[in-house]
Amino acid sequence: MTGLRGVLFVGLPVAVILGFWLLARWEYRHGRDSHRQSFVARNGWPVVAFVVAAVGFWALVMIVLPQLYMVDFSFHPKLPPSQRGGPRDVYTLENYRYFLFGSTRSTASWNVTHITAFWLTIAVSMCITVLNFVICYPLAYFMAQVGTGSQVRKLMLLLIIPYWVNELLRAFAFNILFGTSGVLNVILLCTGVIASPIDFIGQDIALYSGLTYAYLLVMMFPLYNALESLDHNQIEAARDLGAPWWHVHLHVVMPFAKPGIASGCTLVFMLCAGALAAPLVLGGPKTLWFTPIVYDRFYQAFNWNQGAAYAIVLLLTCILFVMMVMRVFRVSLSEITR
Amino acid sequence: MSADVELDDVSVRFGPFLAVDRASLKIAGGEFFSILGPSGCGKTTLLRTISGFLQPSQGRVRIGGRDMAGLGANKRPTALIFQNLALFPLMTVADNVGYGLRVRGVARAERRRRVDALLQLVALPDQGGSLVSELSGGQKQRVAIARALAVEPQVLLLDEPLSALDLRLRQHMRSELRAIQKRVGITFIYITHDQGEALTMSDRIAVMNRGVIEQVGPGRAVYDDPATAFVASFVGENNCFEGTVVETGDGHAVVETGVGRLSGRRRNGLAVGDRALVFVRPEALRLVSDDAPAPIACELSSSAFEGNATHLFARARQGQPIVVTLSRRDEAGAMAPGQKLGLDYAAHDGLVLPANGHGAD
Numbered sequence: 001m002t003g004l005r006g007v008l009f010v011g012l013p014v015a016v017i018l019g020f021w022l023l024a025r026w027e028y029r030h031g032r033d034s035h036r037q038s039f040v041a042r043n044g045w046p047v048v049a050f051v052v053a054a055v056g057f058w059a060l061v062m063i064v065l066p067q068l069y070m071v072d073f074s075f076h077p078k079l080p081p082s083q084r085g086g087p088r089d090v091y092t093l094e095n096y097r098y099f100l101f102g103s104t105r106s107t108a109s110w111n112v113t114h115i116t117a118f119w120l121t122i123a124v125s126m127c128i129t130v131l132n133f134v135i136c137y138p139l140a141y142f143m144a145q146v147g148t149g150s151q152v153r154k155l156m157l158l159l160i161i162p163y164w165v166n167e168l169l170r171a172f173a174f175n176i177l178f179g180t181s182g183v184l185n186v187i188l189l190c191t192g193v194i195a196s197p198i199d200f201i202g203q204d205i206a207l208y209s210g211l212t213y214a215y216l217l218v219m220m221f222p223l224y225n226a227l228e229s230l231d232h233n234q235i236e237a238a239r240d241l242g243a244p245w246w247h248v249h250l251h252v253v254m255p256f257a258k259p260g261i262a263s264g265c266t267l268v269f270m271l272c273a274g275a276l277a278a279p280l281v282l283g284g285p286k287t288l289w290f291t292p293i294v295y296d297r298f299y300q301a302f303n304w305n306q307g308a309a310y311a312i313v314l315l316l317t318c319i320l321f322v323m324m325v326m327r328v329f330r331v332s333l334s335e336i337t338r
Numbered sequence: 339m340s341a342d343v344e345l346d347d348v349s350v351r352f353g354p355f356l357a358v359d360r361a362s363l364k365i366a367g368g369e370f371f372s373i374l375g376p377s378g379c380g381k382t383t384l385l386r387t388i389s390g391f392l393q394p395s396q397g398r399v400r401i402g403g404r405d406m407a408g409l410g411a412n413k414r415p416t417a418l419i420f421q422n423l424a425l426f427p428l429m430t431v432a433d434n435v436g437y438g439l440r441v442r443g444v445a446r447a448e449r450r451r452r453v454d455a456l457l458q459l460v461a462l463p464d465q466g467g468s469l470v471s472e473l474s475g476g477q478k479q480r481v482a483i484a485r486a487l488a489v490e491p492q493v494l495l496l497d498e499p500l501s502a503l504d505l506r507l508r509q510h511m512r513s514e515l516r517a518i519q520k521r522v523g524i525t526f527i528y529i530t531h532d533q534g535e536a537l538t539m540s541d542r543i544a545v546m547n548r549g550v551i552e553q554v555g556p557g558r559a560v561y562d563d564p565a566t567a568f569v570a571s572f573v574g575e576n577n578c579f580e581g582t583v584v585e586t587g588d589g590h591a592v593v594e595t596g597v598g599r600l601s602g603r604r605r606n607g608l609a610v611g612d613r614a615l616v617f618v619r620p621e622a623l624r625l626v627s628d629d630a631p632a633p634i635a636c637e638l639s640s641s642a643f644e645g646n647a648t649h650l651f652a653r654a655r656q657g658q659p660i661v662v663t664l665s666r667r668d669e670a671g672a673m674a675p676g677q678k679l680g681l682d683y684a685a686h687d688g689l690v691l692p693a694n695g696h697g698a699d
Contacts (some may be wrong), residue, residue, distance in 0.1 A: 231422065231424060233420045233422055233424035234424045234425075234426060236391060236411065236418075236420070236424070237418070237420060237424040237425075237426075237485075238426075238437065238441075239391075239410070239411045239412045240389060240390075240391075240411045240412065240416075240417060240418045241412075241417065241437055241438035241441060241485070241486075241488075241489055242412045242413075242438055242441045242442060242489055243412060243437075243438075243441045244412065244441075247441055251437075251440075252426060255428050256427075256428060
């Protein structure tokens, strides 16, 4: 067991590094450009050593190892510390079985609550991503192409300052805003728009608003960056050729900003599906959101193995989903990181 | 179909800055019309006002007799070629050219046919499938022209589209543009700061300075008979001598300048005692033999051989710089810097214009 684990934790990273090194060698040999010096020749050994060590440490210790540990965890049964590594500590699928069927052994009935919460989380995250795009696109377009320098600076400040406030604090503020006796209900009652208070929290309106608000900037900046590099003359050229404004946006502006749109949407979707603070604070008693369930596996059920399995299911589904959407819209991974 | 363009007392104001100051122009249908001026003179503003990206603060723009007030760029029968061309980088050449047709809902087959015809016109057949980034500067130029012509504008507006090209290509594109204009027969309004471009291509030229149109006329008239000191110094090379009018006659005047008394043709409104400028083109000056009396005496500083002509750079009294262009035939053998020169010119080659404060910028 320890032997296998050792191979997994030491061998895999080494194999990955070796793979990258071979790739780099191959590229160096085949794409050789006589005018270009190698990275080493340009920067010297100390710099190269530092960059490799720093990036390697960051990638391996901070990202790859914890994730690998979680993957390994998810395939083990929950055991008291004394039995870990013992004869009962075997590789098993029971944690995944529990997610699907609500039991570690039987496959008789589906785990409806968790599966519903899972798909609801994905679906709602998708809706919030779209909503975020709808809100941010006009604003980003205005800031990047229309507004004057001082207008853009003011808007930027207005956008950024709320984010100095802690995420949890913002969620609580939304809770106060949307509560049954909250500001919004009071205003609506006083102005006579409604006769009795609306349960914003119970109906998840507070949660969805909070999530939308939480990731506005994450959508905003990639969009703004992409739109800002668009030559304004292209918009004018399209106008001059007779295009109505929606045609210009659909066929000139959006295709150009596609990498930014993809990058913003991916980030918002991923962060939204993995959000914890907002669902915990703004979720009502009947709210179904997947991350609090994962949290409960860890800290209520004290079943880290099951929690790891749940988290991995969410992670893999999100990655697959994003890849699929990128495929549909013909965006490559390298474009997103541009 | 071509349309005439009429600007009636058009002013464009940006806050306190008056970019175009009461410009009035009548451009005939099918004319190749250039607006020539230094950068910042308001020529691009004027062009954007005609194309509909800007609305005039005052005055009217009429195209084909129709008032364009309140019509945006997408509603006007004009097409603009941008200085940086503004081709759509993610589209193929054919999609670029066909964009305006697609906007108008032209069916795919018909679109394809017309795009092919246009690419033929600009001598880029078989390039429809290429990406814009794969083309050379001159080819991009042609795509921009084809894209603008695709929407069958009545007026084509060109905002210094040749400025990014190298000299040889620029000269080639000049004649090409002229040929295309002849073939399609629509009105071209061409903005440039390059007087060579304006002179070679245009039927008529408007010279603009500080938002004001100073002179409108055929290239030859603008060159030979400039109306203002600015036009005289901006269009082509010119030697300028400042002084006071000492004598006026029938259509001519004599001016006491720093280098001596110079005479030339006179515009109306100059009287004895007025400050005036005398302009003499470098090619109008000729060398006189050492013993003959010369109205201008100067000393050679340097010379530049340019193949078909030689330029002499000299200084007269008070450091007044003088340029003389000698054609091959008039060359007077080898000359060394420091040599004394006597210069003369025919009386009708001198031009006396009032010094109005802002002459040569």
